[in-house]
Amino acid sequence: xxxxxxxxxxxxxxxxxxxxxxxxxxxxxxxxxxxxxxxxxxxxxxxxxxxxxxxxxxxxxxxxxxxxxxxxxxxxxxxxxxxxxxxxxxxxxxxxxxxxxxxxxxxxxxxxxxxxxxxxxxxxxxxxxxxxxxxxxxxxxxxxxxxxxxxxxxxxxxxxxxxxxxxxxxxxxxxxxxxxxxxxxxxxxxxxxxxxx
Numbered sequence: 001x002x003x004x005x006x007x008x009x010x011x012x013x014x015x016x017x018x019x020x021x022x023x024x025x026x027x028x029x030x031x032x033x034x035x036x037x038x039x040x041x042x043x044x045x046x047x048x049x050x051x052x053x054x055x056x057x058x059x060x061x062x063x064x065x066x067x068x069x070x071x072x073x074x075x076x077x078x079x080x081x082x083x084x085x086x087x088x089x090x091x092x093x094x095x096x097x098x099x100x101x102x103x104x105x106x107x108x109x110x111x112x113x114x115x116x117x118x119x120x121x122x123x124x125x126x127x128x129x130x131x132x133x134x135x136x137x138x139x140x141x142x143x144x145x146x147x148x149x150x151x152x153x154x155x156x157x158x159x160x161x162x163x164x165x166x167x168x169x170x171x172x173x174x175x176x177x178x179x180x181x182x183x184x185x186x187x188x189x190x191x192x193x194x195x196x197x
Contacts, residue, residue, distance in 0.1 A: 070105055077184060104153035107143065113159050118180045120158075125174035126150050132176060136164040143176065 053065045064113050070089035078084045088108040112119040118139055122134065135142040138161045145152040162180035169178040 007046075049173050072108065074108055074110070075082075084182075104144075104151040107152050107153050108155055109143070109156055111159065112177065116182060118157055118160060118162055120176075120178045120180070123174060124152055124171070124175045124176050127152070127174075129171040132171060134161070134167075134169060135177065136167060136178075136180065138162055138164060138195060141178060141180070144175065 054062045055065055056062050058111040069091050072088050074088070076084055086109070088106045091102070096156060100175045107122045107124050109120060109122045112121070120143075123141050124143070124145060127147065127150050131145050131147050131150070132143045133142075133146075135144075139158050141156040143152065143154045143156065158180065161183040163183050164180065167178055167180045169176065173179075
């Protein structure tokens with residue numbers, strides 16, 4: 001009769017025990033490992049090939065490396081007093097909660113509105129000014145970078161209509177700032193005298 005202990009390293013055989021409340025603890029750990037292996041395999045199958053690299057070890061064997069993976073969020077209180085959460089990076093929540101890796105990294109973007117302008121500030125580290133492509137409409141701005149080393153992409157919804165043709169932009173130390181003058185309201189209400197009766 002063979003023992004289940006044959007599948008375990010020596011240190012693990014010493015700690016095998018039955019717990020009256022949880023049953024066989026080692027079985028629980030084995031199930032967790034199996035589940036994590038499956039999740040990791042599903043994740044690595046969906047990773048774009050640009051994020052999979054092989055590295056040769058000193059002993060001649062190779063090891064697979066994945067990444068870089070970036071995920072973060074920024075939170076601020078909006079004008080309406082409600083919190084606004086903005087995610088950035090190249091990992092998004094996919095179907096059924098599984099992470100989805102995108103080829104492009106979504107940069108962290110902040111939008112500041114003044115009386116006259118809308119300022120869009122985006123973090124784009126590691127790129128040259130000539131690599132950045134901007135495309136604007138009266139109510140949105142698209143920022144993109146597509147180089148062998150860096151890929152960024154972000155569609156920014158603007159809080160108000162703007163004059164795209166009068167936009168100015170600067171890029172310094174990895175930070176892009178686009179200043180878009182606000183458009184005049186099309187149907188500006190005209191003043192009417194009111195008679196007092």
